Amino acid sequence: MALREVIGQERAVDMLLGALRKGRLASSYLFCGESGIGKKMTAVNFARAINCPATDHRHGIQDDEPSIFPADIFPSPESASPNADAGISGLDACDSCESCIKFVSGTHPDFLMVSPEERQIRIEEIRMVEESLSFKPFEGRMKVVVVDDAEMMNPAAANAFLKTLEEPPAASVIILVSSRPELLPATIRSRCSRILFSPLPSEACRRVLEGKVPDQALDIITRLSMGRPGLALSADLIAERDWFFELLGGMLRAEKDAWSSRDDMERWLDLLLIFLRDMTVFRVTGSGKGLINGDLADEVKRLAQSLEVKGIIYIYRELSFLKGMLMFNLNKSVTWNYTASLLRKEMAV
Amino acid sequence: MSYLVLARKWRPREFDDLVGQEPITRILKNAIAQGRIAHAYIFSGPRGVGKTSSARILAKAINCKEGPAPVPCGRCESCAAIADGSSVDVIEIDGASNNSVDDIRDLRGRVKYAPSGGKFKVYIIDEVHMLSGSAFNALLKTLEEPPPHVIFVLATTEMRKIPATVLSRCQHMPFRRISSGAIRDRLRAISEQEGIAISAVALGLVARAADGSMRDSLTILDQLASFSTDISDEDVKSLLGLTDFSLLLQVSAALIRGDRTGILGAVELLSEQGTDIRSFARELVQFFRDLLVASVMKDPGDALDLNQEELAAVRGLAAETSEDQMTLMLSELVNAAADIRGSSSPRLALEMALIRASFLSALKPIREVIEHISRYGVEGCAPSAVAGTGETAVEAPAPRAPVSRARAATGQANRPGQQPVAQSCAASAEGPVDVLDAWRKAVSRLEQPTLSSVLLQAKAEVKGDELVLILNGGHAELFEESISKHLRPLEKWLQEEAGRKLKITTAVSNKKTVRKRDLREKALKEPVIKEALELFDGRIVDIQPVDDTDNNENGGDNV
Numbered sequence: 001m002a003l004r005e006v007i008g009q010e011r012a013v014d015m016l017l018g019a020l021r022k023g024r025l026a027s028s029y030l031f032c033g034e035s036g037i038g039k040k041m042t043a044v045n046f047a048r049a050i051n052c053p054a055t056d057h058r059h060g061i062q063d064d065e066p067s068i069f070p071a072d073i074f075p076s077p078e079s080a081s082p083n084a085d086a087g088i089s090g091l092d093a094c095d096s097c098e099s100c101i102k103f104v105s106g107t108h109p110d111f112l113m114v115s116p117e118e119r120q121i122r123i124e125e126i127r128m129v130e131e132s133l134s135f136k137p138f139e140g141r142m143k144v145v146v147v148d149d150a151e152m153m154n155p156a157a158a159n160a161f162l163k164t165l166e167e168p169p170a171a172s173v174i175i176l177v178s179s180r181p182e183l184l185p186a187t188i189r190s191r192c193s194r195i196l197f198s199p200l201p202s203e204a205c206r207r208v209l210e211g212k213v214p215d216q217a218l219d220i221i222t223r224l225s226m227g228r229p230g231l232a233l234s235a236d237l238i239a240e241r242d243w244f245f246e247l248l249g250g251m252l253r254a255e256k257d258a259w260s261s262r263d264d265m266e267r268w269l270d271l272l273l274i275f276l277r278d279m280t281v282f283r284v285t286g287s288g289k290g291l292i293n294g295d296l297a298d299e300v301k302r303l304a305q306s307l308e309v310k311g312i313i314y315i316y317r318e319l320s321f322l323k324g325m326l327m328f329n330l331n332k333s334v335t336w337n338y339t340a341s342l343l344r345k346e347m348a349v
Numbered sequence: 350m351s352y353l354v355l356a357r358k359w360r361p362r363e364f365d366d367l368v369g370q371e372p373i374t375r376i377l378k379n380a381i382a383q384g385r386i387a388h389a390y391i392f393s394g395p396r397g398v399g400k401t402s403s404a405r406i407l408a409k410a411i412n413c414k415e416g417p418a419p420v421p422c423g424r425c426e427s428c429a430a431i432a433d434g435s436s437v438d439v440i441e442i443d444g445a446s447n448n449s450v451d452d453i454r455d456l457r458g459r460v461k462y463a464p465s466g467g468k469f470k471v472y473i474i475d476e477v478h479m480l481s482g483s484a485f486n487a488l489l490k491t492l493e494e495p496p497p498h499v500i501f502v503l504a505t506t507e508m509r510k511i512p513a514t515v516l517s518r519c520q521h522m523p524f525r526r527i528s529s530g531a532i533r534d535r536l537r538a539i540s541e542q543e544g545i546a547i548s549a550v551a552l553g554l555v556a557r558a559a560d561g562s563m564r565d566s567l568t569i570l571d572q573l574a575s576f577s578t579d580i581s582d583e584d585v586k587s588l589l590g591l592t593d594f595s596l597l598l599q600v601s602a603a604l605i606r607g608d609r610t611g612i613l614g615a616v617e618l619l620s621e622q623g624t625d626i627r628s629f630a631r632e633l634v635q636f637f638r639d640l641l642v643a644s645v646m647k648d649p650g651d652a653l654d655l656n657q658e659e660l661a662a663v664r665g666l667a668a669e670t671s672e673d674q675m676t677l678m679l680s681e682l683v684n685a686a687a688d689i690r691g692s693s694s695p696r697l698a699l700e701m702a703l704i705r706a707s708f709l710s711a712l713k714p715i716r717e718v719i720e721h722i723s724r725y726g727v728e729g730c731a732p733s734a735v736a737g738t739g740e741t742a743v744e745a746p747a748p749r750a751p752v753s754r755a756r757a758a759t760g761q762a763n764r765p766g767q768q769p770v771a772q773s774c775a776a777s778a779e780g781p782v783d784v785l786d787a788w789r790k791a792v793s794r795l796e797q798p799t800l801s802s803v804l805l806q807a808k809a810e811v812k813g814d815e816l817v818l819i820l821n822g823g824h825a826e827l828f829e830e831s832i833s834k835h836l837r838p839l840e841k842w843l844q845e846e847a848g849r850k851l852k853i854t855t856a857v858s859n860k861k862t863v864r865k866r867d868l869r870e871k872a873l874k875e876p877v878i879k880e881a882l883e884l885f886d887g888r889i890v891d892i893q894p895v896d897d898t899d900n901n902e903n904g905g906d907n908v
Contacts, residue, residue, distance in 0.1 A: 011587060011623065018576030026354050026571060033625075034695070127446070159445030159479045167357060182627070182690050187476075187506050190396040190565045193354075193572050196590045198623035199696070226696065227620065270693065277697050280704060284609040290617065309609075313705050320698070324691065 002092040003045045008204030009038055012195050016046050020091045025050070025142075026193040028165045028174040030150070032181035033197025036230025042197070043146045043175045045093065047111050048103045050173065051140035054094040099140055110140040116152035123157045130164050133172045143172040150176035151183040158185050165191040199227030209233070220295050226274075241293070244271040252344060257336035262326060265335065269323045272339075276316045279304040283312065303347065311346050318342055355574075356567040359539050361402045362432070363420055364410075368535045368563060369527030370399055376522070377403070378419035381410050386417070387520040389492050389501040391477075393508040394524025397564030403522075404473045404502040405431060408439040411500070412467035427467050438467040444503075445479040453480070453487040460491060460499050470499050477503040478510035485512050492518045526561025529553070536566055540574075547573070547580040553654075554585040590625030597636045598662055604678065604703060605670045607710030612703045616696065626695035630686040630702075637679045640667045644675065674712060681706040784811050787846035794842050795835060803828050807855075816843070816851045 003013050012031070019025050031039040049055060093100050102108040112132055114125050129145050137143050147153070153161065165188065168174055176192060178184060200208065206222045208229040213221050217238055224241065225232035247258050247268060259265045278291045282304045288297030304312070319339065322330070361367045364374040380386050390407070392400040409432070411417040414425035421428050430436035442456070456472070464470045474480075480488070492501060492515065503519060505511060533556040540547050547555075547570075555573070559566030569588070577584045585591070596615065603611035619629060643649050643660065644667035655663060667675070685702030692698035788809055795801045808819040820828070836853055844850050872878050 015572060015576045015588070019572075022575050023352055024354075024571065024575040025352055026568070026575075027357075034693075123446075130446075156445070156448075156479065159476050160443070162445060162476055163443040179693075187396045190562055190568070193568050195572075196588075196625050198590070198625055199620060201621045201623065226694070273694070273697060277700060280701065281613055284613060284704065290613060309704065310708065313701060316701050317705075320688070320692065 002095055003042070003049050004092050006038055006042050006045060007208045008200035009042060009197055012042060012197050015195055016042070016049075017091050020049060020055075025173060027168045027172070028176070028192045030176045030178065030181060030184075030189060030192035030194045031197060032178050032194060034199055034228060035179040036225070036228035036232075036234070037197050037199055038230065039177045039179075039197050040146070040148055043177055044103065044111075044113075046175070047108075047144035047146065047173070048093040048100055049091065050142050050144060051099050051103075051108070051110060052093040052097060053099055053141075054097055055091055108140065109138040110143045112143070112145045113148060114145065115148040119152060121147065121150070121153040121157050123154070123160050126153070126157045126161045126164075129161075129174075133164065133169050133174075137171055141171065144175065145172070146175045146177060148177045150178040150188075151180045153184075155185075158188055162187055162191065200229060202227065205229050223292055223294050226292060240267070241271065244268055244275075245299075248272070248275075251336065251340045252347075254340065254344075257333045259332055259336065262329075265330075265332065266323065266326055269319060269326075269339075273316060273320060273323070275300070275303075276312055276319070279307065280309055280312045280316070283307070283309045306347055315342055315346050354568070355539065355543070355571045356397075356564045359567060361399060361406060362423060364403075364406055365420070367399050367403060367406070369531040370403070370524055373403065373522045373524060377407055377410075381407075381417050381419045384417070386411060386500065388495050388499065389503070389519040390522060391503040391505070391511065391516065391519040392522050392524060393505050393511075395526055395561060396506055397559075397562030398524045398527055399563065400504040400506075400524055401473070401475055403524075404471075404475075404504055405439070405441075407502060408436075408469075408471040408473065408500075411469050412436075412438060412464075412471070417468070436467070438464040438469065439471045439473065441473045441475065443476060444474045444505075445476040448479045448481055448484055450481060450483040450487050453484045457487070457491050461496055464498055468498070471502065472499065473502045473504065475504045476506075478505040478507040482512075485515055489514055489518065527563055529556040529559070529561075532556040532559055532561075532563060532566050535563065536570060539567070540570065543574070545570070545574045545580065546578065548582060550582040551580050551585045554582055554589070554591070557654075558585075558589050590628050592619070592624055592629050592632050594659055594662075596624075597632060598666065600633065600703070601636055601640065602666055602669075604707055605666065605674070605710055607707045609704055609707050612707060613700065616700050616703070620696050626699050627690050630682070630689045630695075630699060634679065634682050634686050637675060637682055639663055640670075641672065641675045641679060643667050644672055670710075674709060677709050677712070678706055681709060784816070784847050784851070785809055787848075788816060788843060790846045791839055791842035795839065797831075797835070800828060800831055800835065804832070811851070814851055816853045818853065818855045820855060820857055 003017060006013055029043075031043055033039055093103075099108065103111065112129065114121060114129060117125075129147070133143055133145065135143075165174060174192075176184075176188070181189065181194075199205075202222055205225060205227050206218065209218060209222060209225070209232055212233060221232050221237050224237040231237065250258055259268060274292050278293050278300045281290055282288070282297070282300050288294060288300070291297060291300060293300060319342070322335065322339070364378055367374050390404075392403060394400055406421070409421040409423075409428050410419060412427045412431065413421040414427055415422045423429075423432070427436065427438075431439050434441070442452075460470070460472075462470075495501065501519070503511075503515075508523075533552050536547075536552050536556060540552075551573075555566055555569050558569060569585075573580045573584055573588060576588075586593075596619065600612065600615045602608075603615060619626065639653050639655065640663055642653055643663045649660070653660065653663075682702075685699075685706065688702060689695050689698045789805065792801045792804045795804070803820070804818065807821075810817045810819065832855060840851070840853055843853070873882075
């Protein structure tokens, strides 16, 4: 897959291709935007485009330096990517050379991906990155390091990374990927070229999901994913919603808590917030248009009936505050009971 | 050679390149010229304002073969070596990676060797705030009295993490944020030399987005240059995810008019366009600030960064609302922007926050409410009267909120509930006041503090030859026996004090004492107050019984 094929992030892709075209590759990037919208995928493909020998950028190895690859091994870029338009060919990855194939199989020696372990990126990992960057690229043009969920770097790791981020060794690119860039220290943010990613417009989101989810559910899933196809691809949103309703029913019938983990709680509260938002939209517009749970308009209507908009907003605020407190290890059954009493009191069910 | 980003390429090479830090460059230049170079400096300030650059320039200036000179020559081998980072006499240490006490011990071991080529050995410790506590302490002795050929430069973004003992051994240079004007001028000079075509408006936008940091601005400029040859303000907006003015206007208008359907439509549009919701929330705050400025100032030209057309639109919208309302909305939006920033689903958070804020559009400005009240003559201007009656009720408590938030709430006097009772009885008593006075004196002769306080709290009334003590229910039961036991001496003392004989009788008050807690509960049950509190996250600070006689239907609420 090439950069051009990333759907719905035209602005970001244009910017990256522009940097390749002009040979103005920054030494460190920060890809930021909500989760599940293609940041990491773009980063990997960017690394591929940088290293694909079929491309012709002005960065990296100088023109007069002999390539370590015999030129005829690789098909020319034109034949490799027939559908790429003329302005782009020669910049984007070809998808068929040895380098690109190694990327697919995850064995490219000049590519390194760091992700948090146990919700943290520690200083050891950053040191490892620094060490790996201190060597020249093994076979590609540049060493590329992707740090996923970069906001999970603990303070020691983030500070240790600063000097490298500002002045990395030659022929290397560092890409930080973060869905919560505001949690990164300002000193890190200031050293990176920031590339903004935004949730996909529904049309683009639909295009991504087409063929990957059952056709009859495409509409619903597109809406439920809220422009974040990554979410829809990593989990069955419809089943998740069924699970949510099952638990909501249980909660309103005063059953015992049924969450199994903290992630469960977080996801469930997310879904509840979406549902509350839908109820608000319904109360405001009086129609089923614009609902995220569009297919469940009747259900939304039934529950919204007994509530004022102000009441819904009150619950919404209480719960989003509660959700913010989750990281402090809230007691599961206390949280459950609190939520239940809040809903029962206000909803009069 | 691979491409060097602008921020690195245009790193200042001498003190005169350093923008916006004139006081510091002057101190350093003079120190070098006069040969009064301190042995330890600490450079602090926000990111990207020139701390590390200054440290390197300083190192260059004092080690220059032609120098020490305030302006390093930039050609001699020492200058060249420092510029490409290969000098052996300038040691740049990453404090965050080498933060243990062992690293510092190692450094102390090396400090004593004389410089190899230059005159000084300069140790630059960047991110010094990350040193461990024992590392800092291990450094202290060396920092205070280093060998004569050593100069330390510590650089940090977090001044408060530096121990006072370190601070007192160094000359402190606080770097400031760079003004957006200075950034703009520097950007213009750089883009001219780099052959980047960029419009003046776009430069201004970049300078503002950089938020006082030169490096940030150059990073943005670099990105812009990579996807456009002729940079317009549209490009900058698209890169930074800034919103169209017209869309901002549309959302604000919907908010002020309380048009909730309009708000939802606009947010839908925003997300379809791929606007960054978080920066939109920030811009909306800025927009309301502009609205407020436009309505407060007669000639806001300088204070606002808007063109004529935009200014006219802002003015038009400001005329639709009042300053009170805008202030309220602004503070709502400031809170909302913080919520949205932390939310995992900013779009949802924005929608809910805007709808919540839209309820403020129903509020009337306090001026109108007061006019309303005076026109229709609501009896008594106590807030409770307003809160209790019909239509004005909805309007009255809410506009009060900003007033009380400013801690200008009326009635801070914290009188206990019973005191007014005693006062009113004093005023309304038939008998001469001195009888009551005498009663108080008589009670004070009683050597039983508990009993005497109970007696003083009781309401005393003079009826002919009788002094009637009205005790509240609890007291009457509890103290019945001891009162009757002391009744005789009390009567005697009273006679002595008052000069006439009075019979003391007791009665039980059947009126419940008004307690603050009860009042608070009552007030909280009042739908109007409840709504006001919920809407503004308010709380009841103080409740004052308005009048003893009207059975305290409503306490005045100070939210």
